[in-house]
Amino acid sequence: AAERLSGKIILITGASSGIGEATAKEAAAAANGDIKLILTARRKEKLDKLASELTSTYPKIKVLAESLDVSKTDTIKPFIEKLPQEFSDIDVLVNNAGLALGRDEIGSILSEDIQAMFQTNVLGLISMTQAVLPIFKKKNRGDIVNLGSVAGRDPYPGGGIYCPTKASVKSFSHVLRKELINTKIRVLEVDPGNVETEFSNVRFKGDLQKAKSVYAGTEPLYADDVAEIIVFGLTRKENTVLAESLVFSTNQA
Ligand code: NDP
Numbered sequence: 076a077a078e079r080l081s082g083k084i085i086l087i088t089g090a091s092s093g094i095g096e097a098t099a100k101e102a103a104a105a106a107n108g109d110i111k112l113i114l115t116a117r118r119k120e121k122l123d124k125l126a127s128e129l130t131s132t133y134p135k136i137k138v139l140a141e142s143l144d145v146s147k148t149d150t151i152k153p154f155i156e157k158l159p160q161e162f163s164d165i166d167v168l169v170n171n172a173g174l175a176l177g178r179d180e181i182g183s184i185l186s187e188d189i190q191a192m193f194q195t196n197v198l199g200l201i202s203m204t205q206a207v208l209p210i211f212k213k214k215n216r217g218d219i220v221n222l223g224s225v226a227g228r229d230p231y232p233g234g235g236i237y238c239p240t241k242a243s244v245k246s247f248s249h250v251l252r253k254e255l256i257n258t259k260i261r262v263l264e265v266d267p268g269n270v271e272t273e274f275s276n277v278r279f280k281g282d283l284q285k286a287k288s289v290y291a292g293t294e295p296l297y298a299d300d301v302a303e304i305i306v307f308g309l310t311r312k313e314n315t316v317l318a319e320s321l322v323f324s325t326n327q328a
Pocket residue numbers: 088089090091092093094095115116117118119121143144145146147171172173174175195222223224225266267268269270271272273274275277298
């Protein structure tokens with residue numbers, strides 16, 4: 076089934092670390108390098124490093140590494156419209172960029188953090204989808220992978236903004252799937268539990284002790300575990316959509 080990714084153009088947001096980076100590697104491996112990847116995130120140097128790793132492993136691969144801040148939603152459509160021609164006919168959009176900031180009760184959440192979470196996790200994801208959808212509609216084909224979270228299904232104290240952002244991703248994915256019924260455009264939502272990535276460092280703003288405590292005493296998922304699920308979904312027959320995947324380590328329920 077891996078050959079179903081061969082020759083495709085895949086755009087990944089948040090490809091500079093964690094699940095996004097792992098998805099780039101997993102997709103490249105599945106297609107044995109016969110793939111074009113558009114890697115985006117804010118930290119261009121990390122994307123460049125990943126791009127050179129991939130191009131030295133797979134001689135045939137084509138990688139475009141570009142900085143794109145999805146929270147700046149008005150930059151998204153121009154970005155998609157100005158892609159170099161050989162990358163412009165996107166086949167797969169992986170809406171992965173996202174973050175949590177803080178784990179405080181509602182009254183203490185900083186307004187700039189509220190803005191950043193909604194702007195990135197929700198509005199960025201919606202704007203990316205709006206920008207890429209015309210390409211998919213034109214050829215009646217394409218896959219959209221949205222990273223939700225267990226947090227969107229099972230809210231917890233301290234997740235007063237992050238949980239609603241991920242519930243929004245779920246609701247948006249449902250609407251999209253229903254609007255696209257009877258087309259060959261698939262919408263896959265992947266909802267991981269705890270994954271050990273930079274996510275917690277970002278959430279606790281560099282307080283590494285707090286970040287580590289999230290994973291202490293359990294074996295979490297790793298980024299490549301989630302990437303495997305994403306690539307599994309993308310390599311199903313075109314009549315099949317892995318609509319929602321709740322992915323836990325065996326230490327979480
Ligand atoms: P990481 O922090 O390792 O990766 C997050 C990625 O998002 C980075 O590449 C970061 O790149 C990018 N990003 C953040 N803000 C922006 C922005 N404004 N514009 C563009 N890119 C941005 O975390 P994960 O890999 O764990 O997270 C990936 C997704 O998975 C997120 O949507 C997260 O909510 C979700 N998730 C994570 C879980 C976990 O436990 N780790 C559990 C469930 C869901 P840069 O900083 O360079 O812009």
